[in-house]
Amino acid sequence: MSVPFSVIAKKLKIQGPKLRRELRHLEIENLDPKADFFRKEVAQKIVQELLPKEKAPKIVKKKSLKAKAKKAEETKVDELVIPETITVKDLAGKLQVPVNDLLKKLLKEGISANLNQSLDYDTASLIALDFGKQTTKAQEEEIVKEDLAEDEGEVRSPVVVVMGHVDHGKTSLLDYIRKTKVVAGESGGITQHIGAYQAQVESDGEMRKITFIDTPGHEAFSRLRSLGAKITDLAILVVAADDSVKPQTVEAIDHAKNSGVPIIVAINKIDKAGADPERVKKDLSSIGLLPEEWGGTTPVVLISAKTGKNIDELLEVVLLTADLSDIRANASGSGEGVVVEANLVAGQGPVATVINKKGQFNLGDYIVAGSAWGRIKRLENEAGLVKDKILPGEPAVLIGLKKMPEPGQKILAAKNEKDARAQAETWEKQEREKTFAKSLFSTIKDQKTLPLVIKADAQGSLEALLAALEKITSDKLKIKIIHSGVGPVSESDVNLALSSDAILIGFKVKADLAAKRLSEQRKIKIFTFEVIYELLGEIEKIASGLTEVKMIEKELGRAQVLKIFKTGDNKIVGLKLLGGVFKPGVKIKIKRQDKEIGNGEISSLKLFAKDAEKVDKKGDQFGAGISTKTALKEKDLIVAYRVEEEIG
Numbered sequence: 001m002s003v004p005f006s007v008i009a010k011k012l013k014i015q016g017p018k019l020r021r022e023l024r025h026l027e028i029e030n031l032d033p034k035a036d037f038f039r040k041e042v043a044q045k046i047v048q049e050l051l052p053k054e055k056a057p058k059i060v061k062k063k064s065l066k067a068k069a070k071k072a073e074e075t076k077v078d079e080l081v082i083p084e085t086i087t088v089k090d091l092a093g094k095l096q097v098p099v100n101d102l103l104k105k106l107l108k109e110g111i112s113a114n115l116n117q118s119l120d121y122d123t124a125s126l127i128a129l130d131f132g133k134q135t136t137k138a139q140e141e142e143i144v145k146e147d148l149a150e151d152e153g154e155v156r157s158p159v160v161v162v163m164g165h166v167d168h169g170k171t172s173l174l175d176y177i178r179k180t181k182v183v184a185g186e187s188g189g190i191t192q193h194i195g196a197y198q199a200q201v202e203s204d205g206e207m208r209k210i211t212f213i214d215t216p217g218h219e220a221f222s223r224l225r226s227l228g229a230k231i232t233d234l235a236i237l238v239v240a241a242d243d244s245v246k247p248q249t250v251e252a253i254d255h256a257k258n259s260g261v262p263i264i265v266a267i268n269k270i271d272k273a274g275a276d277p278e279r280v281k282k283d284l285s286s287i288g289l290l291p292e293e294w295g296g297t298t299p300v301v302l303i304s305a306k307t308g309k310n311i312d313e314l315l316e317v318v319l320l321t322a323d324l325s326d327i328r329a330n331a332s333g334s335g336e337g338v339v340v341e342a343n344l345v346a347g348q349g350p351v352a353t354v355i356n357k358k359g360q361f362n363l364g365d366y367i368v369a370g371s372a373w374g375r376i377k378r379l380e381n382e383a384g385l386v387k388d389k390i391l392p393g394e395p396a397v398l399i400g401l402k403k404m405p406e407p408g409q410k411i412l413a414a415k416n417e418k419d420a421r422a423q424a425e426t427w428e429k430q431e432r433e434k435t436f437a438k439s440l441f442s443t444i445k446d447q448k449t450l451p452l453v454i455k456a457d458a459q460g461s462l463e464a465l466l467a468a469l470e471k472i473t474s475d476k477l478k479i480k481i482i483h484s485g486v487g488p489v490s491e492s493d494v495n496l497a498l499s500s501d502a503i504l505i506g507f508k509v510k511a512d513l514a515a516k517r518l519s520e521q522r523k524i525k526i527f528t529f530e531v532i533y534e535l536l537g538e539i540e541k542i543a544s545g546l547t548e549v550k551m552i553e554k555e556l557g558r559a560q561v562l563k564i565f566k567t568g569d570n571k572i573v574g575l576k577l578l579g580g581v582f583k584p585g586v587k588i589k590i591k592r593q594d595k596e597i598g599n600g601e602i603s604s605l606k607l608f609a610k611d612a613e614k615v616d617k618k619g620d621q622f623g624a625g626i627s628t629k630t631a632l633k634e635k636d637l638i639v640a641y642r643v644e645e646e647i648g
Contacts, residue, residue, distance in 0.1 A: 003043035003320050005036050006292025007299060010262070011324045012050050016295045022050055040204070040323070047324065080128060083138045085118045085458060095131050105130055111459065111486050118508075120460030156329040157198065157209040157393030158322035159231055159355060163252035164238035169268035172305035173238055174214055180308065181315070195341035195353040196395035197382040201315045210318055211355060211393050213340060231338040231355055233327050234318060237265050237289075241275035241302070245283040253287065262321050265289060265300045266314055277302050329392035334413035335361035339369055339405045340395070344584060344604055346611050349625075350374075350401045354390075354411050361398070362389045365413045366420040369405035371428035373420040376400045402570060403603050403627060404585060450539075451502035453493055454484045457509050461532075462486055465507055468536055479539065489526050494518045503527065507535065556640040557581045562621065564632055570603065571626045575638060581616040582624065582640050590630050591637040600628025602640065 009019050023033035028045050031038075038046065080094050088106070092099045105127055111119075119127070125135040162170045181199035198209045213232065235256040239249055256263050265284060267277050281291045281300060290296025299321065301314040337356040345351045350372070354361070361367070365376050377400040379387040390396045398411075405411065414420035452469075456462035462484055469479055482502045483493065489504065489511035495518070497504040504519075506528040511519065519526050529535040557580025566572035575582075584605055590598040604625035605612040615622045626632070 003038050003040055003324070004292060004299065004317075005038070006297055007317075007320055007324060008038065008043055008046055010292075010297030011047055013297075014050070019050075026050075043324075080133050080135045081138045082121055082124050082128070082135050084121055086121075086124050088117050088119065091119060091124050091127070095128060095133055097131055102127070117487055118457045120458040123459045154328060154331065155323075156327055156391075157211045158233040158318065158325075158327050159211045159213065159357075159393065160234045160236060160318060161213045161232045162236045162238060163256065165240070165243070165246040165248035165252070168238050168240040168243065168246075168249075169305045170238050173236075173266065173268065173303070173311070174212060176305050176308055176311060177212065177315075178214070180311075194380075194382050194395065194397050196355055198393075198395065199315070201312075201319065203316060203319050208319060209393065210315060210322075211395055213355070231340075231357065232261055233325065234321055235261050235263050236314070236318070237263050238268050238305075239265060239280050239284070240269045240272075241267050241277050241280055242269055242272050244276070244280045245287065250287060253289065262325065263289065263298060264314070264317055264321060265291070265298055267300060267302050268305050270302045271304045271307060271309065329358045331360055331391050333359040335359040335365065335367075335390070335411075336413075337361065337411050339407055339409045339411050341407055342405050344404065344611065348399050349604070350399075350404045352398045352401060352405055352411070353395060354398050355395045356390045356392055358392055359413065360389050360391050361396075361413055363387075366415070366417055367398070367401065367411055368414050368420045368423040368427075369401065369411040370409040371424050372401045372403045372405040372409075373414070373424040374401040375417070375420075403601065449478050449480050451480045451482045452505060453482050453497045453502045454505045454507065455489050455493060455509050456484070456486055456507040459486050461507060465532060465535070468532065469539065472536070472540055488512045489515045491515050491518050494522070494524060494526070498522055498524055505529065505535065507532070553641045553643055555580065556583075556586060556642060557616075558640070559624075559638045561632055561634050561636040561638065563634065565623075567631070569627065569629055571628065571632060573624055573626060573632060575622055575624050577615055577618055577620045577622065579618050580640065581614055582622075583614045586640045586642060588626065588628075589639040589641065590628065590632065591639060592633065597636075598628055598630025600626050600630065603627050 005019075006016070009016055012019065014022065020033055023031065023046065026046065026049055028042060028049070031042055031046070082091070082094065086094075088102055089099060092102045095102065106119075111123070121135075121137050125137075128135045162174055164170050177199050178197055181201060194214075196211060196213050198211050200207050200209055202208075235252075237249070237252055237256070239245060253263065267280050269275060270277060281294065284291065284298070284300075285294065285296070289298045291298055291300040293300070299317045301310055301317055303310045303314055305311070335356055336358040337354045339352050339354055341353040343351055352369070361376060361379070363376055363379055367374060367376060376398060378398075379390060380397040380399075381387055382395065387396060412423070414423060454462070454465065456465060466481065466484060469481070472479060483496055485493075488509050489506045491512070491514040493504060494511075494515050496502070504524065504526050506526055508530055510528065511526050515526065558578040559575040559582060560578055561573055562576050563574035564571065565574065582602060582605060584602055586602050588600050588602060589596055590600065602624055605615055606623035607615055607620065612622065624638075626638075
């Protein structure tokens with residue numbers, strides 16, 4: 001396998017001419033500084049020699065650690081490398097002191113913490129000095145895994161998304177790869193569209209796999225990024241040779257850049273009349289994608305998705321770029337992946353397409369994806385073949401969730417049914433609290449002082465937050481910090497907020513058990529935030545008095561229970577529509593003799609024995625799947641509703 005000079009330059013973030021000069025000083029066997037392509041082994045040696053320390057790979061191998069230890073021993077420097085944040089337990093381990101001694105030292109400094117509490121670098125470095133240790137901050141990409149090389153895992157299949165302007169050939173490219181590069185041994189080819197599939201490519205005499213997300217690229221990026229999940233490793237940007245750069249092309253580039261993934265350009269339709277690849281390259285250069293042949297770092301391949309010309313070359317470039325990124329995953333342990341697509345299928349219920357990123361999912365595993373949970377009853381690949389497990393990089397159809405997960409949601413294997421249910425309920429509660437927090441923060445008005453009790457995960461975070469709050473000023477409202485500190489929200493914090501009528505905020509921290517119990521008893525909410533600008537945004541709304549937002553329930557429809565066909569937590573009932581509309585996924589309230597006795601959610605609808613997207617004709621009798629723990633009776637009233645924001 002040969003690696004293009006430009007790919008090496010991009011990996012090292014060095015301009016071409018400067019890299020040529022650097023190559024002349026390297027003592028590497030069979031290295032030709034003037035070459036445009038290098039053997040894979042030579043390319044790897046070049047990267048190892050020239051990659052700056054601050055750009056070191058994410059995982060430092062044992063050999064590197066031994067070298068550092070030897071150097072420290074030789075120079076007699078007693079120095080610790082500490083990351084941006086570190087837990088008390090881990091810091092004690094690095095300092096080689098008992099955890100209790102470290103906790104006492106923190107307490108003397110006015111920091112109340114527990115062994116799992118995170119400390120920022122500045123705090124940790126000062127505490128380390130008290131124990132006679134000098135520290136240096138680990139670079140962002142130089143964080144060393146405690147378990148080192150044994151847990152680095154094997155090279156996994158890169159996950160690729162295809163993006164670009166409409167009609168430039170994204171679908172044609174994916175279709176060609178799907179039809180010609182289906183994984184060997186799966187006779188019959190791809191029989192179902194599941195939103196992702198694996199292609200098999202020969203490279204350096206071995207067969208390797210590439211996983212393609214077979215959904216609109218922009219959707220994939222926006223959905224996954226909004227939920228904080230990164231699934232794609234590389235992006236192929238398709239640009240038509242006869243049409244060049246369009247607004248949607250620029251949008252696609254921004255999506256890829258914001259997600260931090262390498263971009264490979266495929267100039268398509270080179271066999272079409274009016275094709276002008278050089279114009280495309282020029283236009284790409286003007287928006288920041290300089291082709292490697294022009295001295296830049298962006299690989300560009302001229303292809304025809306119609307005839308298949310140069311598609312093998314494109315896939316080779318994908319593998320080369322993936323190799324330089326050193327994409328790895330450990331195949332042991334519990335599965336961690338992302339939901340690509342999800343839909344309801346008659347006779348099967350919720351069906352999700354997932355791509356596994358780490359560990360493995362096995363038939364029978366309990367799983368959780370946001371507020372959805374269940375047990376894997378069936379796994380299928382894109383060819384419809386049943387599997388007993390999926391490994392890192394593999395896509396599969398997964399059946400067994402009790403309700404529809406949201407596309408882009410992280411999916412995890414759980415220890416057991418109790419753990420899966422608890423994780424789902426915790427996630428749902430956290431999301432609900434975020435909504436309530438937004439509502440309450442936006443509706444406070446007619447106050448001259450806004451009292452706050454704030455707890456943060458580390459001293460550095462707290463100081464940054466307090467400094468930002470000081471900058472928020474208003475003639476109508478003054479922010480008053482009643483109390484601030486580091487550590488989880490405690491029972492004392494709840495009592496203080498109650499006595500001072502303050503808003504209780506946790507920034508990157510949760511409440512301990514005693515605080516949760518007291519807050520539930522006293523009906524005071526603990527508002528948690530993970531992102532500082534979200535918290536500040538809500539405070540600014542209050543201070544400026546710009547808006548008042550209320551969360552209101554809007555009734556969608558009413559139906560009466562006629563018959564109960566299946567009991568349990570997932571009931572199947574016969575209903576009669578009294579008015580309005582029912583849809584899968586809507587929330588419901590259950591009333592009996594005008595009293596609300598429970599709540600739940602509509603998981604599915606059937607009208608005239610067929611799956612229905614909605615029921616909206618008054619008097620219709622229909623079947624419904626209802627997720628609720630409330631025992632239903634005939635004649636119960638089911639009220640469908642949704643929660644909306646009302647701004648005024």
